[in-house]
Amino acid sequence: MAAITGSDRVNVLHYVEAFDHTELLERWLPVLTDIEGLKVTCHVKIEYVQLLRKRFSQVPHLTLRCPRYGQGWASYLKEINFTEDSRLVIATIGRRPHWFASAIGRVRYFVVLHNLNYCFDRGAYRKAAHSLKELVQDGRDYLRKPGKRRLFTQAEALLYPTEQLAQEGRQQFFLKGASHRVVPFAARRDCPKVSYSGSAVHPLKVIVPGSVTYRARDYDALIEALAVAVPSGAAIEIHLAGRIIDAAILQQLTNRLPHTIQTKVPSAVQVFSYPNGLQEEQFITLLASADILLAPLQMEVPVGRYRELLGFTKASGTPFDAIYYGKPLLLPHYHPLRDPAVVHFSDGTQLGLLLVEYANRRNFPTNCWVERSESALRDQWIEALGLPR
DSSP, X not given: OOOOOOOSSOEEEEEEEOSSOTXXXXXXXXXXXXXXXXXXEEEEOGGGHHHHHHHTTTOTTEEEEOOOTTOOHHHHHHHOOOOXXXXXXXXXXXXXXXXXXXXXXXXXXXXXXXXXXXXXXXXXXXXXXXXXXXHXXXXXXXXXXXXXXXXXXXXXXXXXXXXXXXXXXXXXXXXXXXXXXXXXXXXXXXXXXXXXXXXXXXXXXXXXXXXXXXXXXXXXXXXXXXXXXXGGXXXXXXXXXXXXXXXXXXXXXXXXXXXXXXXXXXXXXXXXXXXXXXXXXXXXXXXXXOSEEEOOBOSEEEETTXXXXXXXXXXXXXXXXXXXXXXXXXXXTTOOOOOTTEEEESSHHHHHHHHHHHHHHOOSOOSTTTTSXXXXXXXXXXXXXXXXX
């Protein structure tokens, strides 16, 4: 991928991931380091440094750093020597906004936001405290609220993965004067164009990324869909591509559709699960081989004691998996994402009928997300960071 032309002046971007959400680095760092005149220093937890150095050994203009053993993030960030050409991206604030307070007034910084009801302390979406521990946590959050809001209001810009989330941010009363920018969590990587003749030459391969849990996904709808698909004889593979959290989901599958997960008397519909999850390379290989991705999302998902609305105040990772791998995507009808690559379903029955149709006719969307290119994402980063073109 050729670098863009721009100013000869070197800018430095400090990217801080103080928690464990390093999955974004895989999709953002190659784009950021391809911006001419930009050097990237990525600050992560000490346990990730060697792994990331190996993974990004071929990525130019990238430096990896971390706090010393025993050093807290607040102390570490105070030691960073920001220059007038520096910018700082805070990828995750979690429950520790005070860690980043030293950035205010020292550097142009940007905050990535996506659990908005939590980030904006929206009491209407917070469960009441039912224990002393929760009361203590509420007290801490209350004391930290002014500092967190100041962190947001003094930012150069607030960054959101989707326009829907950015719209939520713009409506927040204490952020009326803030800059709200959209920077998606992924671009479409280079994928060969594909075409299908309309005949089924192999089972329809459907991947459901993410931990297997009722917390964020409606597996009842998936089981209902499979109950519709099994009698049709359509050849379908369903891969539950995440660690098994709620074993009751597989038990329910076993009780209702036993032959889908047993090999002695197999049906045309087969369900594959991975109790301990997948290694990164296995996950990459599996998603790259998919015909279609499926996200049977719940409308609401708990984040701590807050309720987040998927697609509106919280971004699910599966749409960005679909974008990155250039795959069509099945989503519930309520989800706001609209694109030719997205097919919405109203319930389990309609989902089952769609799976049967796609298995038999291979008429699902192809050559998806071509406009979500790496160059488009790079331009969004340049604009969000205020870099010269």
